[in-house]
Amino acid sequence: MKSRREPKLSRRKILSGAAASAGALATACWLGGCNRASRSLGKKVIVIGIDGMDPRLCRSMMLAGMLPNLAKLASAGSFSNLATSMPPQSPVAWASFINGAGPGSHGIFDFIHRHPHQQCAPFFSAAETLPGEGSIEVGDHRLQFNFPPFSHTLPKTVLRRQGIPFWDELDAKGIPSTFYDLPSNYPPSPSHYGHHRCISGMGTPDVLGTYGTYQYFSDDSPSKGLEEGGGRRSKLRFIRDSAKTTIVGPDNAMLKTPTPTTIEMSVHRDRKSDAALLIVGDHKIMLRAGEWSGWTRLDFKMSTPRPLPSQSASGICRFYLQEVAPHFRLYITPINIDPSKPAVQLSEPKNFITDISNALGLFYTTGFQEDHKARSNGIFNDDEFRQQATMVLEERLTLFEYALKNYEDGLLFFYFSSSDLQSHMFWWNSDEDALHPTRTTPEAASRFQYVKDLYQKLDGIIGDLDQRYGSKVTLFVMSDHGFANFGRQFNVNSWLRDSGYLNPRETTSVLTDVDWSRTRAYGMGINALYLNLKGRERDGIVEPDDTAEKLTKQLIAQLEAVRDVNGQQVIRKVYRSSEIYSGPAMEFAPDLIIGYSRGYRASWETCLGELTPEVLLDNPSPWSADHCADALEVPGVLFSNKSIRSPQPSLTDLAPSILDEFGLPTPKTMTGKSIFQS
Amino acid sequence: MLVTLVLWLNTISNSIAHILLAPIAWLPGWLSASLIASVTGIVMLFVFKQTSNQSALKRTRNQIKANLIALSLFKEELRVCLRVQLTLLAQAGRLLALSAVPILVMAVPMCLALAQLSLWYQARPLACGEQAIVTVHLKPTINESLPEIKLTPTSAVDVTMGPVRVPASNMICWKIEAISRGLHDLTFEWGEQIFTKELAISNSFLPVSRERPSSNPSSMLKYPRERPFAAGSPVQSIQIEYPDRVSWTSGTKSWMAYWFFTSLIAAFVARPLLKVDF
Numbered sequence: 001m002k003s004r005r006e007p008k009l010s011r012r013k014i015l016s017g018a019a020a021s022a023g024a025l026a027t028a029c030w031l032g033g034c035n036r037a038s039r040s041l042g043k044k045v046i047v048i049g050i051d052g053m054d055p056r057l058c059r060s061m062m063l064a065g066m067l068p069n070l071a072k073l074a075s076a077g078s079f080s081n082l083a084t085s086m087p088p089q090s091p092v093a094w095a096s097f098i099n100g101a102g103p104g105s106h107g108i109f110d111f112i113h114r115h116p117h118q119q120c121a122p123f124f125s126a127a128e129t130l131p132g133e134g135s136i137e138v139g140d141h142r143l144q145f146n147f148p149p150f151s152h153t154l155p156k157t158v159l160r161r162q163g164i165p166f167w168d169e170l171d172a173k174g175i176p177s178t179f180y181d182l183p184s185n186y187p188p189s190p191s192h193y194g195h196h197r198c199i200s201g202m203g204t205p206d207v208l209g210t211y212g213t214y215q216y217f218s219d220d221s222p223s224k225g226l227e228e229g230g231g232r233r234s235k236l237r238f239i240r241d242s243a244k245t246t247i248v249g250p251d252n253a254m255l256k257t258p259t260p261t262t263i264e265m266s267v268h269r270d271r272k273s274d275a276a277l278l279i280v281g282d283h284k285i286m287l288r289a290g291e292w293s294g295w296t297r298l299d300f301k302m303s304t305p306r307p308l309p310s311q312s313a314s315g316i317c318r319f320y321l322q323e324v325a326p327h328f329r330l331y332i333t334p335i336n337i338d339p340s341k342p343a344v345q346l347s348e349p350k351n352f353i354t355d356i357s358n359a360l361g362l363f364y365t366t367g368f369q370e371d372h373k374a375r376s377n378g379i380f381n382d383d384e385f386r387q388q389a390t391m392v393l394e395e396r397l398t399l400f401e402y403a404l405k406n407y408e409d410g411l412l413f414f415y416f417s418s419s420d421l422q423s424h425m426f427w428w429n430s431d432e433d434a435l436h437p438t439r440t441t442p443e444a445a446s447r448f449q450y451v452k453d454l455y456q457k458l459d460g461i462i463g464d465l466d467q468r469y470g471s472k473v474t475l476f477v478m479s480d481h482g483f484a485n486f487g488r489q490f491n492v493n494s495w496l497r498d499s500g501y502l503n504p505r506e507t508t509s510v511l512t513d514v515d516w517s518r519t520r521a522y523g524m525g526i527n528a529l530y531l532n533l534k535g536r537e538r539d540g541i542v543e544p545d546d547t548a549e550k551l552t553k554q555l556i557a558q559l560e561a562v563r564d565v566n567g568q569q570v571i572r573k574v575y576r577s578s579e580i581y582s583g584p585a586m587e588f589a590p591d592l593i594i595g596y597s598r599g600y601r602a603s604w605e606t607c608l609g610e611l612t613p614e615v616l617l618d619n620p621s622p623w624s625a626d627h628c629a630d631a632l633e634v635p636g637v638l639f640s641n642k643s644i645r646s647p648q649p650s651l652t653d654l655a656p657s658i659l660d661e662f663g664l665p666t667p668k669t670m671t672g673k674s675i676f677q678s
Numbered sequence: 679m680l681v682t683l684v685l686w687l688n689t690i691s692n693s694i695a696h697i698l699l700a701p702i703a704w705l706p707g708w709l710s711a712s713l714i715a716s717v718t719g720i721v722m723l724f725v726f727k728q729t730s731n732q733s734a735l736k737r738t739r740n741q742i743k744a745n746l747i748a749l750s751l752f753k754e755e756l757r758v759c760l761r762v763q764l765t766l767l768a769q770a771g772r773l774l775a776l777s778a779v780p781i782l783v784m785a786v787p788m789c790l791a792l793a794q795l796s797l798w799y800q801a802r803p804l805a806c807g808e809q810a811i812v813t814v815h816l817k818p819t820i821n822e823s824l825p826e827i828k829l830t831p832t833s834a835v836d837v838t839m840g841p842v843r844v845p846a847s848n849m850i851c852w853k854i855e856a857i858s859r860g861l862h863d864l865t866f867e868w869g870e871q872i873f874t875k876e877l878a879i880s881n882s883f884l885p886v887s888r889e890r891p892s893s894n895p896s897s898m899l900k901y902p903r904e905r906p907f908a909a910g911s912p913v914q915s916i917q918i919e920y921p922d923r924v925s926w927t928s929g930t931k932s933w934m935a936y937w938f939f940t941s942l943i944a945a946f947v948a949r950p951l952l953k954v955d956f
Contacts (some may be wrong), residue, residue: 241845
């Protein structure tokens with residue numbers, strides 16, 4: 001009898017328990033829903049970030065009637081130069097936009113920082129991968145488990161940007177904000193209240209952990225292959241028009257000596273059809289010469305000690321068959337992290353990017369999507385680079401359409417990178433300098449026309465936004481900086497050597513053969529100059545007293561006096577960080593920041609501390625325009641459909657302005673002011 | 679001999695499946711996958727009942743129960759426990775042996791049934807406008823060059839690229855684009871000889887034959903829908919790279935696991951009704 005009663009009682013318990021649970025769940029959902037519900041009261045603010053859009057070009061094109069929508073926006077609302085950060089480098093500028101304050105608040109002063117305790121060892125300023133701690137060794141493998149009893153610390157990448165991003169203020173007030181491809185935000189900073197969504201942009205790596213490494217296969221590559229900045233060349237050896245090779249994936253970090261994982265690829269070409277068949281793992285890809293494949297998933301198998309199950313790292317890439325004959329040339333994009341199942345967090349919340357991928361399919365996830373390295377290294381010609389950049393833009397426009405369809409209220413930020421990377425390659429303003437260092441004048445003019453065409457395309461997007469929303473939104477169209485020709489390059493370390501500040505004369509790189517006991521200053525990164533300060537640098541010799549001050553004054557005076565062979569001033573101004581920066585994140589601030597004149601930039605070798613025999617050189621790279629000059633030379637743009645009261649708006653003013661639009665005060669951590677208030 | 683046998687089995691299974699699996703074409707994928715798995719689970723249970731020694735199975739199961747009780751009663755007695763555990767092991771082996779006959783009886787029909795189901799769930803037909811790669815595998819020859827086989831576009835399918843000849847692997851590939859819905863034949867011509875391959879174009883369910891196989895029994899079992907090429911044929915097989923079907927219940931990656939678990943659940947549910955011991 002007892003055994004019969006128990007099930008009845010149990011069933012009743014289950015039913016009442018289920019009802020209680022359902023009630024609790026419904027209440028929780030309702031409360032959660034309340035918490036998640038927008039408190040922006042229907043207010044809409046859209047910010048379109050167009051990297052590198054230049055105010056001078058915008059003005060001239062608007063005057064010529066080539067940007068009707070931006071001109072309309074300017075006349076109905078406002079248009080102004082937007083003061084940028086010093087230095088005007090994208091990671092620095094976007095971090096200033098994010099914090100509403102300068103580099104002293106976010107701690108990003110250049111693309112590259114140096115570690116003073118390791119005597120100028122360079123590292124990327126925006127994110128850092130910290131090594132794990134603890135492991136167990138099994139055969140050739142070194143394994144890390146983050147659960148008891150092992151409790152190892154796994155390696156992780158951390159965002160180095162410090163300070164409080166402005167969306168935290170919106171998040172705390174229940175105002176939704178959504179950012180697509182926000183630079184200087186990888187890994188994405190967390191949303192504390194669940195109202196902030198973001199996909200990381202510039203700074204997001206590929207599966208190899210780099211900013212983008214293409215792979216190029218040809219029958220005329222060096223026989224042992226070639227590693228070059230941003231890519232890798234491999235030689236194909238055809239037998240009966242078939243060749244076998246491997247696509248290189250991420251390192252297997254589970255090995256004691258990490259080695260790259262690979263996937264076999266067989267390549268079969270048919271000269272008569274001018275096409276090729278690629279067999280990559282289980283995938284067959286057939287391409288005609290000049291054709292791009294769609295996105296292809298690659299699974300890189302990683303060996304594990306038996307009996308542990310094998311692991312794999314997946315990524316996505318596209319194939320571009322450049323030529324079948326006489327030379328076979330195949331380009332593979334950097335292997336992007338798969339947005340449909342990302343191996344690392346690419347968005348906040350984590351499922352934001354997978355939801356988008358479920359709706360749109362696969363897309364670029366690396367920070368630098370236009371493959372400028374392939375163009376700089378001669379893998380692409382101008383037309384091929386433009387074709388790839390246009391594909392990226394088309395993908396971005398699909399994402400933009402998705403963003404608008406899924407936008408109800410609050411803040412929407414959308415970022416376009418094409419204007420920056422296409423300008424780097426195609427910009428040449430012949431009014432400033434008639435002679436391009438590598439192109440004929442008509443060629444340079446036709447390439448510059450590509451930039452103008454792109455501006456017109458972006459103008460169309462703004463027109464579309466205006467038609468959709470009109471005055472129902474507050475619209476900002478902004479850029480982080482403008483652009484200038486880059487015809488001549490200045491090697492600051494070579495200049496320091498020639499001026500006796502850096503020794504010995506035979507030094508080839510500050511990373512390898514400099515004599516620190518005879519070196520008083522060095523350059524690292526694009527605009528940064530450091531004193532070899534005693535007590536701060538490992539091998540510092542400059543006393544941090546009057547000696548340092550005297551040296552600083554001397555360097556500023558001499559650098560500002562540098563003239564090119566034609567008598568032109570190379571450096572517009574040298575800034576002391578102590579004068580232009582303030583805030584709690586000054587640890588890696590350089591001592592001096594070099595503001596180049598238009599037409600000049602730090603030399604390619606300068607960035608990683610290399611020296612060249614000459615101080616001033618022509619720039620032979622297809623990368624023939626830049627913005628890493630003096631901030632006053634390359635301001636950004638600011639368009640709005642509302643009147644701007646501020647006479648000289650700055651990047652740091654945008655965060656307070658957005659908060660102001662939602663009725664929120666400017667936090668004390670911000671140095672900017674709302675542009676809508678006088 | 680084996681080839682003829684498999685050919686004969688495929689002919690029968692194709693005829694039966696043509697009738698029994700026809701509703702898949704118009705039912706939602708989750709429903710057809712669930713119904714088929716449930717019915718096969720119950721049929722398997724019924725066949726198991728008919729082909730197994732039920733009284734011996736019942737007796738063995740009772741003995742196992744008795745030994746489990748003995749194990750709990752005499753857990754302090756080490757020798758008894760050991761002896762009971764040995765007996766349990768033997769009885770588990772006996773259960774397995776008693777299941778061998780039904781498993782053997784069901785093995786071939788189940789393989790044929792799974793091959794038929796894979797025609798529907800392992801891939802999806804091409805949608806109109808979608809492209810796919812077609813590969814003709816040729817009989818290895820000592821000639822350096824491959825034969826000039828032609829694939830002619832039709833009103834149902836366009837040939838957008840190719841041929842790409844791969845002498846090293848004795849294969850020729852084309853890229854095709856689907857134009858109109860239905861089951862069509864791709865026609866390959868080599869001189870006077872004609873070779874065909876079925877192509878499925880649809881936005882819903884159609885049987886998809888991914889390969890017209892060679893006269894190899896295992897390939898024939900795997901791809902049962904089309905008649906294999908003769909052993910002496912210059913064309914050995916023709917493959918079409920159909921897209922994966924994405925679904926938890928009836929998709930490429932999971933339909934078989936779903937079928938297995940659902941049929942198992944159906945068998946367990948039906949077990950008291952059919953009074954089957956296993």
